Amino acid sequence: VGSVLLLNSCETPLGLIDWQRAVSMLVTVDAKGVPIAHLHQADPDRTVRSPSIEVPFPLAIKLARWIYVKHIDGRDRFEGGCATRQGVLARDRHRCVYCGMPAETIDHVLPTSRGGLNTWENLAACCRSCNNRKADRLPEEAGMRLRWHPYRPDLTGYTQRKVRREQQLASA
Numbered sequence: 333v334g335s336v337l338l339l340n341s342c343e344t345p346l347g348l349i350d351w352q353r354a355v356s357m358l359v360t361v362d363a364k365g366v367p368i369a370h371l372h373q374a375d376p377d378r379t380v381r382s383p384s385i386e387v388p389f390p391l392a393i394k395l396a397r398w399i400y401v402k403h404i405d406g407r408d409r410f411e412g413g414c415a416t417r418q419g420v421l422a423r424d425r426h427r428c429v430y431c432g433m434p435a436e437t438i439d440h441v442l443p444t445s446r447g448g449l450n451t452w453e454n455l456a457a458c459c460r461s462c463n464n465r466k467a468d469r470l471p472e473e474a475g476m477r478l479r480w481h482p483y484r485p486d487l488t489g490y491t492q493r494k495v496r497r498e499q500q501l502a503s504a
């Protein structure tokens with residue numbers, strides 16, 4: 333059983349790998365000499381040493397390049413990673429950020445037409461009527477107020493809990 337969390341480049345958890353594989357990914361470079369993965373979280377009390385390398389013991393590593401993944405369970409979507417429609421609705425418990433009613437859509441707080449991005453911080457659950465009312469405007473321009481500020485779910489805590497849980501399973 334692996335104990336190192338492998339993250340996509342957008343920080344979506346992809347699965348667990350063993351630490352030997354994680355270390356070898358950290359020191360592997362592609363054809364252009366660029367490392368294929370970066371250290372995301374390390375165990376401060378441990379170091380991996382060999383005659384040729386010395387690296388912090390990895391708890392989570394992140395791919396340098398994004399890879400397409402077909403199956404990601406609802407928990408992962410909720411807990412972190414790429415901001416998806418489902419993930420944003422789950423984070424906001426399917427409530428509209430403007431009126432608190434059940435939400436079916438997501439709103440770009442800063443509209444895409446003004447450079448708003450598909451990030452956790454710029455996306456919020458929204459009901460159809462508020463979405464139509466706000467249209468391509470900022471909330472203040474539409475006379476609307478955010479009931480909460482969209483945020484990125486805490487992935488660090490998730491990483492630690494997931495790794496700890498796997499370690500407990502492995503030693504049971």
Ligand SMILES: [Zn+2]
Binds near residue numbers: 432458459
């Ligand atoms: Zn609404």
